[in-house]
Amino acid sequence: MLLRGKKVVIFGVANDKSIAWAIARLFHEQGAELAITYTGEALEKRVRPLAESLDASAILSCNVTSDEEIDSVFSELARIWDGVDIIIHAVAFANKEELKGTILSTTRQGFATAMDISVYSFLAIMKAARPMMLGRGGSALTLSYYGAMKVFPSYNVMGLAKAALEASVRYLAEALGPDGIRINAISAGPIRTLAAAGVNGFHTILNHVESKAPLRRSITQEDVAGSALYLSSDLASGVSGEIHYVDGGYNIIGL
Numbered sequence: 743m744l745l746r747g748k749k750v751v752i753f754g755v756a757n758d759k760s761i762a763w764a765i766a767r768l769f770h771e772q773g774a775e776l777a778i779t780y781t782g783e784a785l786e787k788r789v790r791p792l793a794e795s796l797d798a799s800a801i802l803s804c805n806v807t808s809d810e811e812i813d814s815v816f817s818e819l820a821r822i823w824d825g826v827d828i829i830i831h832a833v834a835f836a837n838k839e840e841l842k843g844t845i846l847s848t849t850r851q852g853f854a855t856a857m858d859i860s861v862y863s864f865l866a867i868m869k870a871a872r873p874m875m876l877g878r879g880g881s882a883l884t885l886s887y888y889g890a891m892k893v894f895p896s897y898n899v900m901g902l903a904k905a906a907l908e909a910s911v912r913y914l915a916e917a918l919g920p921d922g923i924r925i926n927a928i929s930a931g932p933i934r935t936l937a938a939a940g941v942n943g944f945h946t947i948l949n950h951v952e953s954k955a956p957l958r959r960s961i962t963q964e965d966v967a968g969s970a971l972y973l974s975s976d977l978a979s980g981v982s983g984e985i986h987y988v989d990g991g992y993n994i995i996g997l
């Protein structure tokens with residue numbers, strides 16, 4: 743039981759294919775107490791039963807574009823928990839029209855939306871979470887993609903957002919390190935989820951990675967969850983500011 747009694751807040755469960763859901767299940771198995779957030783009534787119908795099946799201590803609405811909703815997550819949690827140990831940030835969004843064609847498809851508004859939901863939300867959540875995380879040796883984890891570093895067809899503005907997210911991991915690690923809070927990211931290989939379905943030609947990327955990655959397979963939500971467990975637990979007590987690839991080794995290949 744690597745997470746016995748740890749209080750974990752998970753942002754980013756949409757359905758049973760979500761990477762955040764695999765993380766929630768494994769953390770529950772490892773003894774964590776969970777708070778799970780959802781966005782909007784449509785997703786609440788899917789998320790609530792999933793969260794209840796893990797005896798979640800709290801199931802809270804949170805659209806990360808709203809500081810009030812983020813603050814209310816932590817004020818609700820302050821009523822039931824004495825603190826928070828672990829944050830999982832598995833949230834990203836870009837308009838569908840901008841996830842096809844080239845980067846020149848990006849609009850000013852679309853850029854702002856992708857950055858707000860996919861990058862600023864991590865800063866906003868950590869600002870709100872910090873008072874409850876002090877003095878507990880906790881950690882936060884976000885999810886990135888190799889499109890932050892290299893060009894992938896149609897990934898476009900989301901590649902820019904992931905590059906900014908990875909920089910945010912380093913700046914947050916420096917800012918929160920003196921409080922004993924560790925910040926890391928997993929750069930996951932392509933996985934079929936709701937978010938991935940928005941990327942035009944996603945299956946082409948998936949097939950390419952499957953044929954070229956050293957492990958010759960795509961990765962699963964469970965692969966990501968296993969690495970998330972290590973990075974979030976005390977096993978990784980000396981690790982912060984890291985972008986950890988869980989991609990079957992794809993990123994090391996030249997040709």
Ligand code: NAD
Pocket residue numbers: 753754755756757759760761762780781785804805806807831832833834835859885886887888929930931932933934935936937938
């Ligand atoms: P998903 O669709 O299951 O999860 C995305 C989540 O973002 C959803 O739960 C959605 O509700 C949430 N979200 C979107 N807008 C929001 C808002 N305004 N407020 C609050 N939440 C909002 O898909 P996923 O693939 O599990 O994505 C999780 C993370 O993993 C994302 O950051 C994604 O970019 C990243 N990632 C995914 C892949 C992949 O191939 N699936 C690869 C690398 C990284």
